Amino acid sequence: MKENLLIKGKTTDLKEYKIADRFKDLEKSKKIEILKKMYQIRYFENEVEHFILKGEIYGTCHLYIGEEANAVGAISAIKHNDWIVSHHRGHGHCIAKDSDLNFMMSELIGKGNGYCKGKGGSMHIADMDKYNLGANGIVGGGMGIAVGAALTNKLKKNDGVVICFIGDASTNNGIFHESVNIASIWNLPLIYFCENNQYGMSTPIISSTNIEKISDRKASYGIVGLTIDGNNVVEVYNVVSHFAELCRKGKGPILIESLTYRWKGHSKHDSQIYRTKDEVERWKEYDPILRYKNHLIEENTVTAGEVLEIEKKVIEEIKNAADFAEKSAYPELKELETDVYAD
Amino acid sequence: MKENLLIKGKTTDLKEYKIADRFKDLEKSKKIEILKKMYQIRYFENEVEHFILKGEIYGTCHLYIGEEANAVGAISAIKHNDWIVSHHRGHGHCIAKDSDLNFMMSELIGKGNGYCKGKGGSMHIADMDKYNLGANGIVGGGMGIAVGAALTNKLKKNDGVVICFIGDASTNNGIFHESVNIASIWNLPLIYFCENNQYGMSTPIISSTNIEKISDRKASYGIVGLTIDGNNVVEVYNVVSHFAELCRKGKGPILIESLTYRWKGHSKHDSQIYRTKDEVERWKEYDPILRYKNHLIEENTVTAGEVLEIEKKVIEEIKNAADFAEKSAYPELKELETDVYAD
Amino acid sequence: MSNLTYLEAIREAIQEVMQKDENIFLIGEDIGLYGGSFGLTSGLFAEFGAERVRDTPISESVIIGTAVGSAITGMRPILEIMFSDFTGCGMDQIMNQAAKIRYMFGGKAKVPMVLRTATGGGAGFGPHHSQSLEAIFAHIPGLKVVMPSCPYDAKGLFISAVYDNNPVIFLEHKVLYKSKKYAQEVPKGIYTIPLGKGEIKRPGKDISIVATSYMVQKSLEAAEILQKDKQIDCEIIDLRTIKPLDIDIVLESVKKTGKLICVEEACSFGGFMGEVVAQVMEKGFDYLDAPAIRIASSNNPVPYSHILEEEMIPSVDKIKDRILSVLSKN
Amino acid sequence: MSNLTYLEAIREAIQEVMQKDENIFLIGEDIGLYGGSFGLTSGLFAEFGAERVRDTPISESVIIGTAVGSAITGMRPILEIMFSDFTGCGMDQIMNQAAKIRYMFGGKAKVPMVLRTATGGGAGFGPHHSQSLEAIFAHIPGLKVVMPSCPYDAKGLFISAVYDNNPVIFLEHKVLYKSKKYAQEVPKGIYTIPLGKGEIKRPGKDISIVATSYMVQKSLEAAEILQKDKQIDCEIIDLRTIKPLDIDIVLESVKKTGKLICVEEACSFGGFMGEVVAQVMEKGFDYLDAPAIRIASSNNPVPYSHILEEEMIPSVDKIKDRILSVLSKN
């Protein structure tokens, strides 16, 4: 088997596009907000893992630990009313898009006050009020929806941009091809943000494609595409800021391949037979939270003490969300057949 | 609207691949056979057009006139027992793969002795004995089948190669992406022969894609791809010979974009509102049959008189096929429910 | 009021709703300048322009998804899939996305879209262009499924479909499209026919015939012949929408006639009329003085040769004969 | 003979046919080293290697097409689609290619392939991983559709499916997969159960219950309770394959009992049991002393929360109660 693509030396694409360091001009509060969101995701997912172990998460569920910089970096770079489309590994996107942690947790354990009233579960959390068009249980299922949302922006002549989060392996599905092609011919304000965490379930992306970079698929559509360091939230932020602006000017779509890694198994059940502990450890050295925290401390945005405060607060929040969810009631049986049709 | 891609200056890709002129070493009989087949297609399709006008072709039907060099050039370059997969515009592929003109014509007018016993019609003619896996009424529908046939070759460890004929517009369908990707990771002996006749129904390929050459899509799969002059049967023959050999050595798949043009409307009913007479005339200057005929005369393979003889014979054959079909009986009603299941 | 074919009636509906509501747009293959494979959208590109009449690549999956995505973000897309057979290429987007989004999101989104598509055989298009797939759509919770049988209904149902806040599969029979025989007086302007209400197209007392789409027309013809030749008085019920299903109109009729024949063009095995028969069994068993029967196509792909195609699809004669045989048994 | 779960029985079937026939190979997502999402193919990669146990990209459409193409050129592919819900992504290849090729080609090709896939709810997988789509497949001429209810049948039916010369949709219930409760003695070695023959899993004289897949097990449980508590003697018929359908076994039973309940897990509206009821109506009307009824899931996507999911899918209690209510009416 070929060597996994590692982060090192993969971010050279950036230079080509003269991407400014907008991050450095961000307000302190925003920089801290980014850190906080990354912690929220990390601790939220840890808590979810507890629920899995306790048997309170049915079916399956996909954790985002290790990939936090992607959701948070990308979503911090767009506006509150820009749509996002997520996928099966969607908790991070929800949190980054300001979803309520309590209602998320409730949904995950099938409670009636969850985001989907318990009807969707982990793979279907959506939040229209937060401009989040939802996770999806079908790999690639959201890539048409994202085109539709971007088309709405275009037809309504607003300057909204859409981020469509996709997995590396999903780019082998036909809908990826159809989606990017149509977005390209229509010049839609749409960023395909491909979280290349190296695997689709057990299958290394390097064995399900024959190319080095997924972003090279830009050639099929005549669009801009590049590969970035997805464990560096500053880089993600800068890149998405840059291209979101171009999209708003009618220069979309864009294909961003963001190199990252999932620390946990693919889903609830995963023996991880397909990778070595060593590989996982090597990637953990690029812990996106640690890197960002150190960056903020180095540039004197925060002190180590302040970080600890933030972390503590987040832990508290997550604990509360778990309590909230556990105390919440299961849906009423009469809810079973509601919400099938709109009036 | 952008200018249509024209033939001129588009065949430069060839140089890159050091493609030898195998055509010149062909036996005279084979060279003449190629001419004959091109005539067969041309006159067959003319006859089909008569049947359309007489109302004997139901539903729809797609003519191949103007594109003869593609089917004939490509299929002449492979062996009798190499599989081909065709598409909705498939008559030319059948003829090039030695199908019986009588049974083809019978099928087209729904007769019981037609290739599919009248059950398939124009869009479904297949001939397993001639290693033709059939036309398809679904655009892109054959691209998985071609992978399967190539996989059979690989699993059976024979040195067969498969040609999958596809239209330009079909390359925007998701199955194209899935198909080429999987063929690539499995190194299948499969040639995607894309007949870029500039349109998918009424839609110019230059408005349904955002790239100059369809063959540039090779970048998504890490395979060889190139653009050739599809109205030059010698070039088609040489290119396919070259790559078929590579495929047999485990170096497939290959994506060939063959620039060509359909002279007639898309299907039975077509006002051709989407293109100018002038454009059609410009392409007719590249008549593949005329070019090849002149080539053969110039290189002294045949005389103009011999060509006329061939043409006359073909006209006769086609007339016979039409008579045969017209005189043949419609299927018996008891055939309606047979052939649904194999024993 | 003008005499319109089925196709013209649908076109007029599209035109009128688009004039009224900026959020409505068309999307599909070759629907622009070319006017669609059957010419149904012809003229709309000229009137509404390329932004609102959007030609697409051959990408069924993503164009259905595009309709879904634009619908949930505030538009009202009307999508054309050239032949209903091609929905196979985008079935996930229909059954897993369009149909389920509202439910999966706990009722927090709506998906107001119409997927128009040409259905049925009888036009010699062969196995990949002639299927009747309504049973498949009808089985999927979240969809509505409409099958108009005549121009007047087509327009009224279409307008209802466009204003419905759910994904509607609108099945247009390709034999009816341009038929002058079935042309009708159709009022100008907006009018609606509710989704979920059948209609008695011909009242009668001897036997109830339930049908959909083109089969309604054939049943009506059979009924006229039987009236004239045998003084048999058939009641013909046009379901118009099969989901929601107006079972009450069927039960009422069976209560009166005691006999039921269900006519559909789809392959009989697993066809939609099984649902109708089963519901009548459950809710109207006591009304029946004879077993309800189904007339449908044989269980094979639709063959190309017109000889075989005619044999496959229920004809006026076959409908007439089955009616006679049901009545003669009593 | 060993005590195997449903999953183990299918695995053993695959292993044994692959040992015997070089032309059989497996294809699907994560079926190799990983052993498949449910672990069903675990060990087969080690035994047969990467050529014959082929991991694929996430490309449902083309992997189904690959199975078709290899089948018509001489192989016998066994394809795994992880969850039956994902067939939406490759429906064209199933319904327009696999199912129709033989007919379209005038009988000149055969398509011996098995598409295995996990069906059904009850495992908390939510709307995109829990559907029961058999009615959709059963409606498509050219396919066969198999729904085993227990390990012994699963193995025998699977082997028949592999040796059948047609495309077979093999629906494996995910709740049964690893259930020890339903584990059974299963003979080693090749044996077959014919496609198209139902089986009486429990003879009885008071009422006929027709069921498929997991619902057979639930019906059996309900029958035991009713026998014990009320001395009601139910006959339980397992259709085993719904296409071809063994209607005769149903008719025979109804002739004896006069009463019929059809139990299926799919959404009731447009579900497969409509076909069974309609055929019984047509062919066995006179045998019925009460209307045949259906027990099925409610008409909504399968919800995630187990509270709702349990409410949706027919339970032993619900089956029992409906049996009682049918019997009490007489």
Ligand SMILES: Cc1ncc(C[n+]2csc(CCOP(=O)(O)OP(=O)(O)O)c2C)c(N)n1
């Ligand atoms: C159409 C479809 N096929 C297969 C699956 C099963 N599945 C769920 S996630 C997954 C892997 C996806 O990989 P990738 O896109 O890289 O996302 P990641 O899980 O790595 O975040 C697979 C095969 C599915 N849900 N939908």
Ligand SMILES: Cc1ncc(C[n+]2csc(CCOP(=O)(O)OP(=O)(O)O)c2C)c(N)n1
């Ligand atoms: C899935 C599908 N979508 C649409 C069609 C209708 N259709 C038939 S041929 C065609 C155009 C195909 O264009 P191309 O692939 O370039 O082949 P060409 O007709 O130019 O030879 C279309 C849209 C179809 N048959 N199948």
Ligand SMILES: [Mg+2]
């Ligand atoms: Mg991945």
Ligand SMILES: [Mg+2]
């Ligand atoms: Mg073309």
